[in-house]
Amino acid sequence: MTGGAPGRSLWQDARRRLLRNRAAVTAMVILAIIILLVTAAPWLSPWQFDQIDWDRLSIPPDPASRHWFGTDAVGRDLFVRTLLGGRVSLLVGVVATLVSLAIGVTWGAVAGYLGGRVDAVMMRVVDILYAMPFMFFVILLMVFFGRDILLLFVAIGAINWLDMARIVRGQTLALKQREFVEAAVASGLTTPAIIGRHIVPNLLGVVAVYVTLTIPQVILVESFLSFLGLGVQEPFTSWGALVNDGAQEIESAPWSLLFPASFLAVTLFCFNFIGDGLRDALDPRDR
Amino acid sequence: MSAATQPSERTESLLQVRDLEVHFTLPGDGWLARRRVVRAVDGVCFNLRAGRTLGVVGESGCGKSTLARALLGLVPATGGSIRLAGEEITGRTAAALRPLRRKVQMVFQDPFASLDPRMTLGQIIAEPLRALNPELDAAERRRRVRHLMERVGLAAGWIDRYPHEFSGGQCQRIGIARALACGPELLVCDEPVSALDVSVQAQIVNLLMELQRELGLALLFIAHDLAVVRQVSHEVMVMYLGRQAELAPAELLYRSPRHPYTRALLDSVPLPDPERERARQAVPLAGDPPSPLSPPAGCAFHTRCPRAQARCRQSRPALHPLEEGRQLACHFPLPVQ
Numbered sequence: 001m002t003g004g005a006p007g008r009s010l011w012q013d014a015r016r017r018l019l020r021n022r023a024a025v026t027a028m029v030i031l032a033i034i035i036l037l038v039t040a041a042p043w044l045s046p047w048q049f050d051q052i053d054w055d056r057l058s059i060p061p062d063p064a065s066r067h068w069f070g071t072d073a074v075g076r077d078l079f080v081r082t083l084l085g086g087r088v089s090l091l092v093g094v095v096a097t098l099v100s101l102a103i104g105v106t107w108g109a110v111a112g113y114l115g116g117r118v119d120a121v122m123m124r125v126v127d128i129l130y131a132m133p134f135m136f137f138v139i140l141l142m143v144f145f146g147r148d149i150l151l152l153f154v155a156i157g158a159i160n161w162l163d164m165a166r167i168v169r170g171q172t173l174a175l176k177q178r179e180f181v182e183a184a185v186a187s188g189l190t191t192p193a194i195i196g197r198h199i200v201p202n203l204l205g206v207v208a209v210y211v212t213l214t215i216p217q218v219i220l221v222e223s224f225l226s227f228l229g230l231g232v233q234e235p236f237t238s239w240g241a242l243v244n245d246g247a248q249e250i251e252s253a254p255w256s257l258l259f260p261a262s263f264l265a266v267t268l269f270c271f272n273f274i275g276d277g278l279r280d281a282l283d284p285r286d287r
Numbered sequence: 288m289s290a291a292t293q294p295s296e297r298t299e300s301l302l303q304v305r306d307l308e309v310h311f312t313l314p315g316d317g318w319l320a321r322r323r324v325v326r327a328v329d330g331v332c333f334n335l336r337a338g339r340t341l342g343v344v345g346e347s348g349c350g351k352s353t354l355a356r357a358l359l360g361l362v363p364a365t366g367g368s369i370r371l372a373g374e375e376i377t378g379r380t381a382a383a384l385r386p387l388r389r390k391v392q393m394v395f396q397d398p399f400a401s402l403d404p405r406m407t408l409g410q411i412i413a414e415p416l417r418a419l420n421p422e423l424d425a426a427e428r429r430r431r432v433r434h435l436m437e438r439v440g441l442a443a444g445w446i447d448r449y450p451h452e453f454s455g456g457q458c459q460r461i462g463i464a465r466a467l468a469c470g471p472e473l474l475v476c477d478e479p480v481s482a483l484d485v486s487v488q489a490q491i492v493n494l495l496m497e498l499q500r501e502l503g504l505a506l507l508f509i510a511h512d513l514a515v516v517r518q519v520s521h522e523v524m525v526m527y528l529g530r531q532a533e534l535a536p537a538e539l540l541y542r543s544p545r546h547p548y549t550r551a552l553l554d555s556v557p558l559p560d561p562e563r564e565r566a567r568q569a570v571p572l573a574g575d576p577p578s579p580l581s582p583p584a585g586c587a588f589h590t591r592c593p594r595a596q597a598r599c600r601q602s603r604p605a606l607h608p609l610e611e612g613r614q615l616a617c618h619f620p621l622p623v624q
Binding site: 008009010011178179180182183184185186187188189190191193197198201202 | 356359361381385388389392393395396397400401402403404405407414415418419449451452462465469
């Protein structure tokens with residue numbers, strides 16, 4: 001075999017560029033630490049997330065009793081609750097984004113590739129859903145079906161796919177004009193095969209960027225819902241719910257706002273930096 | 288020298304195109320506005336036998352590429368017939384067209400845009416095999432791909448590389464390998480060398496001619512470089528605004544063009560010898576072709592034709608056979624030289 005080295009794919013190129021972006025790499029490291037902490041939460045503290053320490057209600061951070069972040073008004077350990085809330089928030093962010101990714105990419109790629117009337121009808125559906133007041137929709141769902149965390153995933157994902165579908169459709173329209181799609185038709189590929197083998201893989205760059213920017217958006221939406229009292233239910237919690245609790249005691253116990261809010265903010269920053277880094281790494285105009 | 292469209296030969300022709308029309312309907316302004324129709328290809332007739340090359344020339348927007356895409360079934364024909372090895376292509380659904388795809392493949396104009404940047408060479412070239420020869424297993428596909436790569440002058444060791452690592456000429460070789468993968472009988476080349484450097488153009492043209500000799504391929508070779516077309520073609524068709532102006536054996540057409548448009552095209556090629564260039568009485572082609580949305584009445588070329596007369600403005604000249612296999616659509620053809 002002569003010159004048999006496998007080539008560098010566009011993904012490998014992009015990864016190299018991403019790894020040269022200091023902000024993105026720092027953000028990835030911090031995010032990795034947060035995910036690690038959140039996963040390992042039960043082993044890092046002697047306290048349970050719903051365990052009440054009757055002797056220490058609403059105390060500031062106190063290493064002696066191993067309440068690293070202090071306790072809330074009913075004496076539950078804030079360190080454990082912050083990490084546990086992080087689990088919920090990150091999970092909502094990732095799962096709801098995956099839901100929107102699956103629906104949005106399929107919908108947008110099919111509408112864009114088929115074009116014509118199919119496209120018109122599919123995109124009008126998107127327009128109609130766009131016109132629905134989102135919060136109203138989620139609140140109605142929560143009221144009718146109860147506050148189920150699965151429902152929360154579905155509700156947020158079902159709203160977020162609209163943007164994804166529009167972005168993907170636009171990209172597909174541009175891709176469809178490229179000659180390699182014609183070449184695929186001439187090669188005898190069926191329409192689903194062309195969408196699956198050529199359109200979607202070429203969309204992934206844009207989609208990856210959008211996903212990293214959607215996750216923090218979803219986390220914020222969940223926080224907002226929790227803040228309104230529509231998110232996760234006690235004794236479970238999320239960063240949004242913790243911020244809500246903390247905000248009510250901001251004068252007497254500022255730490256109960258400070259810690260969850262910092263985690264939330266740092267995570268959001270991380271996702272945004274990674275998204276920016278990915279966009280720069282994948283943007284063909286910089287090549 | 289070939290004798291082209293004699294009736295007795297029609298039965299042996301690999302490709303027979305009769306009165307082919309490809310019309311596009313553009314959406315009008317608003318609901319009730321009259322829909323406008325672009326006649327991208329309007330009444331094209333020719334035959335092509337195995338092992339022969341038909342060159343197609345004309346200015347940008349004359350319908351050359353649309354003709355190519357209609358032959359592949361990439362755009363639907365709105366009229367006329369295309370018979371490939373005796374089977375009608377027009378009016379088929381995508382699924383019904385698939386069995387015929389093995390017989391006709393296309394080489395595209397832009398060597399980079401015609402290759403999926405996310406796929407390796409091996410995946411790109413194997414694609415027609417995957418779709419059209421599903422009976423082959425992965426190992427056999429890979430073996431064939433290596434063979435094809437060597438055949439078109441690429442190192443087989445590059446099989447796992449990506450298109451962006453290669454030059455335009457090499458990418459065009461990849462495109463040719465893909466087109467050959469399922470063993471076609473007709474190769475439609477849509478300006479295969481227009482995007483390449485001159486030195487690379489010659490290599491690709493030679494490769495195509497070599498492959499033709501070896502595999503007995505029929506080629507439909509579209510270009511706007513008249514010298515390249517002359518080199519590769521047995522016959523040449525000249526198109527103007529979707530219509531066929533003239534079709535003749537290559538040598539005859541270049542020696543003695545009879546359509547004023549053919550003459551004008553040939554005259555617009557600069558001669559390499561400055562003495563002869565100054566001496567010749569060229570009639571340069573003035574202005575741009577009219578919009579295909581509203582082609583002139585009568586002969587489409589009359590607005591730019593030095594020989595145009597009243598009749599040219601009123602009636603459209605029919606395509607009629609002339610000497611030595613020539614077909615011409617002109618009321619006042621140039622004399623034979």
